[in-house]
Amino acid sequence: MFSVARRSVLRQARTPLRLSHPVTVPQYSALSRLLSTLAVLEQKDGKLQNSSLAGITAGTKLGGSITAFVAGSGARSVADEAAKVKGIEKIIYVESDAYDKGLPENFAPLLVENIKKGGFTHIVAGVSAFGKNLMPRVAALLDSQQISDITSIESEDTFVRPIYAGNAILTVQSSDSIKIITVRGTAFPAPEVEGGSATVEEGVDPKAECPTEWISEDLAKSDRPDLGSASKVVSGGRGLKSKEEFDRLMPPLADALGAAIGASRAAVDSGFADNSLQVGQTGKNVAPQLYLCAGISGAIQHLAGMKDSKVIAAINKDPEAPIFQVADVGLVSDLFNSVPELTEKLKAQ
């Protein structure tokens, strides 16, 4: 009772304060003219990673000039490749094999050095292992607050991002002079990779010491589309029973559809699939046109990662499975019969 009274008194006292203090800071057009974005591109073995191009789309939405940044051995050729991407004004490259693996310990000082030289106001990177690894360190070095995983841009300092695993949407306004942003790839379409003509320029290299050493990486290789940006995803769950069955049924179906393969957390935990394939809160967020799940009855917690899919199709032999309550299209049948049949029919087309 008392606490309720206290709260309302506080609220009353606060009201005049709020009125004298405008909620939104007015936007000055002069600011947007001074605005300049640095998009950090990711390269791997001398190849541009297309998922990092979402940063350029975000830069276009911000307005102002866009500069791209790339480093590593063979950065020059990557820069030439990226110069064709529409919207980029200038590309800064740093040629050195020390930056091949994108270790944040030396990549962050390098980036900071180039930011200071170029006087950029917005630093944008994609949400990938590389971006998530690098940007917090850059933000700390610049004494700025990072804004992670944004899904849309309201204005040059106001951004929208999901919080609490996508259960709430937060609109956040940053007052930092340099804004460090990571963008969600599925929320920003990739720019056109033809028709642009950017100038290519060499950046400064502080040659920072790296206390960590790259030893090795163990990557699941696949020539299928990337799970994070695929337009179709087929996904398997515990209903597939074993790793052998998963490997026997899912890849042919994925190939027939031209889709990426995903897996539910239950399937990953049981060792059916690699953990890089996991879709869901703890795994990857996907937003394909078609999401086909086979052998997933519940696991809805973990399917929250695909809630933005256009069409959800489900195959399950149990007509009472809760997945049918959220799927747009459902097929009640044994997946060990229907998946090969579906694969055959798709191939015959």
Add this chain to the structure above:
Amino acid sequence: MVFTNPALRHQVIQIYKQLLFMGREYPLGYDYYRTRLHKAFASQQHLTDEEQIKKGIARAEFVKKEIEALYFLKRYRTLRQRYEKP
């Protein structure tokens, strides 16, 4: 008559009631939901081992979270379909 731990008994009843309450919004109707929930609990009524009962409670908690997620996802997708540009 075997006397089980009254604290556990209380917990089981508690989670049953919580699940029952959530069923009011189940897409296929409350009756559909209640009969199945009842069946699921009745099939476990022979359990006397405390460890087994605790496991059962943990499973019920998991199912509760799943149903919460189901409602969230269902509502999210319905709203999305309605507001989305065709």
